[in-house]
Amino acid sequence: MKHYTRTPTDDPRITRLRARLAEIPERPGVYLHRNAGGEVIYVGKARNLRARVSSYIVGRGARDGKTMSLILEIESIDFVVTNNELEAILLENNLIKQYQPRFNVLLRDDKSYPYLKVTLSEDYPRVVFTRRVHRGRGDAYFGPFFAGTARKMLKLIGDQFRLRTCDLEIVEGKSAVARPCLYYDMHQCPGPCVAGLTTRAEYRRVVDDVMLFLGGRNRELLDALKERMYAAAEAEQFEVARHCRDLIRTVERTQSEQQVASPGDADADVWGVWEEGGDVAVAVFVMRGGNLVDRKEVFWEKVSGYDAPSFLAEVVQRFYEDNLFIPGDVVVPVELDENELVAEWLSSKRGRRVSIRVPKKGRAVDLLGLATKNAHLSHGSRFRTSKQTRLESAATRLAEILGVDGELRRIESFDISNFQGTDSVAGMVVYESGKLDPKQYRLFNIKSVEGADDFRSIAEAVGRRYARVIAEERSMPDLILIDGGRGQLNAARAALEKLDKGSIPIAGLAKREEEIYLPDADEPLRLEKRDPALQLLQQIRDETHRFSITSHRKKRSRRTLTSELDALEGIGEKRKRTLLEHFGSVSAVRQASVQDLAKVLGPRVGRALWAQLNGAGK
CATH class of the missing domain: 1.10.150.20 (5' to 3' exonuclease, C-terminal subdomain)
Structure with missing residues (x-):
């Protein structure tokens, strides 16, 4: 929802921020918003610092909910001037990593994904499984991967490339132990722990092969292995040639398992995005040397004021900040905010040109569609499950609050809708097993009531509904919810008592104060607005109201049309x-x-x- 506001001029906080605004230059740079506790809550970059910051303080345009919430918390503003926009984007990324501001888009979900680390800081590097990325030590990181993919790759590297797996501190030219371990005898390690068994140069060549493999640069690796195999065969080093042959087969087999081809033979990342209700799923297809080598997924819940170009621009920056390898082609569904600037930043990190583009034709369009489809499916799987889990937890809490024995697996809810007493209908919706089930919704045309009488109307609907349930020997619901207060609740309960079903749990939810009325309680129950039990009742009540009023309008429209015709x-x-x-x-x-x-x-x-x-x- 957009809010159109004008910041009040008599607010001392705004007066103070406006005074600060006069000190901010019209230069490129980075600004930091802080709250009353001094916490950095947002970091942003700008071509013109004063113009950008003033949009928060004196702007009058449409603002989304996230921006409004941010503005209300700003107590002070810091800034850093840079020489150009590229320096600004680099500094912005570093500050976001440092402060983790809650109003910035952060790749929090990536923490659950593992990386493979090549310990280049050691004389004889290893490949290890890790969930933490520590820059500045000289180590190389590949990923993030799915956990299963990472462990499979780690095992394959151990079996085929024969790097050491121990954590001994090994220095070139010195023996760390008297004799090598069993892995050396099994030809699974070259034995760098004992001086003289291998050289650092030979070992590093294998490390280079591993890094090509992990980086998806299989064609370069295959060319190097084939050249090495032929040279070894000519020199009659048949064991070396056989090992190269086995590695070639492993790489080719891995390559053949990756069926999706990228446009041309280029390295590319293809970004698919799906958003519903502020919940966002991103699927990135990692294409290397023309093949799909990995797929990465990241999720965000309740992104306020979602805007695809600005959201994706920030996510792309966060994503590549911690990625060792940046492809030359980044395929996205929409043009990013400051697309050229983000591309320039990626190019500076890569050392070569990076293109960020929205494809118009060709294979890239098909790949983008496939990535988007994957994001859609992942979104449904992730958020449908989490939403249902939240609803089930809320139902458990609601049962405790209402004193209901057992689970609230099925809730049936009623609401009355009419216009000046005409065309009265009662809508009934069903919540069952953690979700609303539209297939079970029912509509009752009120027959015995003339004029606007919600009490008698609700009594008729409840009576008709459960008389039929009893006649058909079906199960009663675990809870009946009435949209209304004490009067509607009593009318519904009286209808149940006539059917000898007065013991069925029943509650009323009044709209104005969101009070919960119970049959035997003198005072209504009031829950905190964020209480999941109240939110569940509100969701069911609101859906009942929507269903009943929509049905009433259709009925009235039919009658009006019929009478006039x-x-x-x-x-x-x-x-x-x-x-x-x-x-x-x-x-x-x-x-x-x-x-x-x-x-x-x-x-x-x-x-x-x-x-x-x-x-x-x-």
């Missing part, structure tokens, strides 16, 4: 239904052209109806 000549029940289904309302019928009416009713009847509606011939 009754006076027209040549329009019987069948044609009235046809008009209703096609146009939906009397006003739409009146506004229809003679051609539109002729298409629905035929030329002769259509012209005659148009003439009657428009007073032709009077």
Whole structure:
């Protein structure tokens, strides 16, 4: 939801921030917003610091909920001037990593994904499984991977490339132990722990092979291995040649398992994004040398004021800040905010040009569609499950609050809708096993009540519903929810008592104060707004209200259309239904052209109806 606001000028906080604004130069740089406790809550970059910061303090345009929440917390502003925009984006990334501001988009979910670390800081590096990235030590990180993928890769490297797996401190030219371990005898390690068994140069060549493999640069690796194999065969070093052959087969087998081809043979990352209700799923297809070598997923819950270009721009920066390898081609579904600047920053990190583009045709369009589909599926799997789990937990808490024995697996909720006492209907919705089930919704046309009488109307609907449930020998719900206060609740309970079902748990939820009414409680129950039990009741109540009022409007529209068309000549029940289904309302019928009416009713009847509606011939 957009909020259109003008910041009050008499607020001392705003006055203080405006005074600070005068000190901020019109230069590129980075700004930091702090709250009353001095905590950095947002870090941003700007071409023009003063103009950008002033948009928070004196801006009058549309603002999303996230921005409004941020503005209300800003107590002080710091800034750092840079020489250009590229320096600003580099500094922004470093400060976000340092402060982890809660109003910035952070790749928090990446913490659950593992990396493979090549310990280049050691004379004889290892490949290890890790969930923490420590920059500045000279080690290389690959990932993040799915945990299963990372462990599979680690085992394959251990079996085929024969790097050491021990954690001994090994220095070139010195023996760390008297004799090598069993892995050396099994040809699973070259034995760098004992001086003279291998050289650092030989060992480092294997490390280079591993890094090509982990980086997805299989073609370069295959070319190097084949050249090495032929050279070893010519020198009659058949054991070395055989090992190179085995490595070639391993790499080719791994390559053949990756069926999806990227556009051309280039390295590319293809970004698929899916957002619903502020919940966002991102799927990144990692293409190396023309093949899909990995897929990465990241999720965010309740992103306030979601805007795809700005959100994705920030996510792309966070994603590549901690990635060792940056491809030359980044394929995205929408053009990023400051697309050229982000591409320039990536190019500076990579040391070569990086393109960020939205494809218009070719294989890249197909890959983007596939990545988006994966993001959609992952979104459904992740958030449908988490939402259902939250609802089930809320139902458990609600049962405790209401003193209901057992689980609240099924809740049936009722609401009355009418217009000045006419066309009264009762809507009933069903919550079952952690979700609302529209297939079980029911609508009751109120028959025994004239005028606006919600109490008698709710009694009729409840009585009819459960008389039928009893007659059909079906199970009663675990809880009945009534949209209303004490009066509606008592009317519904009286209807249940007539059916000898007065012991069924029942509650009323009043809209204005969100108070929960219970049959035997003198005072309504009031829960905190964030209480999941109250939120569950509100969700069910609001859905019931939506269903009942929508159904009432349809009924009223049909009646209005029918009554107004009754006076027209040549329009019987069948044609009235046809008009209703096609146009939906009397006003739409009146506004229809003679051609539109002729298409629905035929030329002769259509012209005659148009003439009657428009007073032709009077």
